[in-house]
Amino acid sequence: MSRIGKQPVTIPAGITLTQTGQAVTVKGPKGELNFTLPDAVTGKLDGDQFTVSPVEGEKTAKAMWGMARTMVFNMIEGVTNGFKKELELRGVGYRAAMKGNDLSLQLGYSHDIDYTPPAGIKITAPKPTEVIIEGIDKQQVGQVAAEIRSFRKPEPYKGKGVRYVGEYVRSKEGKKK
Structure with missing residues (x-):
């Protein structure tokens, strides 16, 4: 189990996160960033929380889980503070x-x-x-x-x-x- 991957990403006020399939887009005061989640993980948006979970049966799911969550977190941090x-x-x-x-x-x-x-x-x-x-x-x-x-x-x-x-x-x- 990924300790980092388990944690949900909190979306602060003023930031909009949209998900279309595996594509995640984050817009904020400093700009807009895009990231495509790997096929081994799935993302779910719940209000102001974004969670990443591994796909069952995928060999690379454990490796990609924490990385995908960190990428989304860094995108939010980037459009907020840079x-x-x-x-x-x-x-x-x-x-x-x-x-x-x-x-x-x-x-x-x-x-x-x-x-x-x-x-x-x-x-x-x-x-x-x-x-x-x-x-x-x-x-x-x-x-x-x-x-x-x-x-x-x-x-x-x-x-x-x-x-x-x-x-x-x-x-x-x-x-x-």
């Missing part, structure tokens, strides 16, 4: 700046890296060494943050690179003579 990831740049000369809607990064390469965010994602650079990514889709916010981090991952000897705020990078001892 999601945010913060990155920091560490290294001499590492900078981030906005050029219109694009993010321009100087990460020690011979060229600048220009990153165009996908639709629905807002990127800001309040300081030259700080990047904030905001959006309503949790998966998309995390994917954009991971893509920006992948341009220069933090290295273990000096700790230079792009890292999440609060991320711990274990440092290695250098070569000895």
Whole structure:
């Protein structure tokens, strides 16, 4: 039994959740998100509660049950409050700046890296060494943050690179003579 899957999702006031077959749509003040439930689970809307239950006899039902409930919960959270990831740049000369809607990064390469965010994602650079990514889709916010981090991952000897705020990078001892 899935502990997460058993819990019903409470729909707050101001949010509308509609279900058409396996398709779930959530509308709120920040926007609208869609998700199609896997065939191994079924969703049921009861007033301001949405419950997900597994289909009997499906092999993947247990695996999909908790995931489907969490996806619906994250959609409600996204259209209500939104999601945010913060990155920091560490290294001499590492900078981030906005050029219109694009993010321009100087990460020690011979060229600048220009990153165009996908639709629905807002990127800001309040300081030259700080990047904030905001959006309503949790998966998309995390994917954009991971893509920006992948341009220069933090290295273990000096700790230079792009890292999440609060991320711990274990440092290695250098070569000895």
